[in-house]
Amino acid sequence: MKKPSFAFRVAAGLMAIALIAGGSYLFEAKAKAQGSMTGQLVPVVQQDAIVAYVDSGAVGQLSEQEKAVKGEAAAERDDQAASLDFVLNSAGIAAYSRVEIGDIADPDSSLSLTRQEAAKVVLRPGTDGTVSLLDPEQGDKVLIKIVGKLYVAD
Structure with a gap:
């Protein structure tokens, strides 16, 4: 028998290699789309492009990092909540x-916050893999039950 x-x-x-790379790309695109639709993956959009x-x-x-950086002020909050401003700063914004x-x-409704207001609200992970937006100053009032998108305006 002849050797190839x-x-x-x-x-x-x-x-x-091309088949593996193409398959990986398609799998990642499908996972991102499915995660975005269920709220388990929240896109951060700036200038109409997803940055994170x-x-x-x-x-x-990020909650743990914020506690280490801010100390006592952040430690008083729930152990898994991180301020929206800290999350955006961590994403490079x-x-x-x-x-x-x-x-x-x-999807047609959204909540618009200034930078000062964003520093006062927190994102808290849910048990189902989603993220909620809460206002700790109002006794952890739920502002948005399942966050779908963060759109940042300059």
Whole structure:
């Protein structure tokens, strides 16, 4: 039996790499779309481009980081909540004037907050992998049950 040529083996290897890369890209795109539709993956949009994605695990980790950075003021809050302003700063968005928060339950409605208001509200991860927006100054009043999108305006 004849052994395949070197050129054939290289071509087969390149074809396998292309199929794996293409499949990975399609899987990632489907996971992002499905996560965005269910509220388990929240896109952060600035200038009509997605600059980051936030999920409940990231909010939990940012909560711990915020406590380390801000100390006692952040430690008084719920152990998994992170301020919206801190989350946006962690996504690389430092300069903004307003942020609109979209609701999964009602895509046509949104809540618009100034930067000062965004520093007062918190994102809290839910047990189902979603993220909620709450106002701690009003006894953790739920402003948006399932956050669908964070749209940042300069």
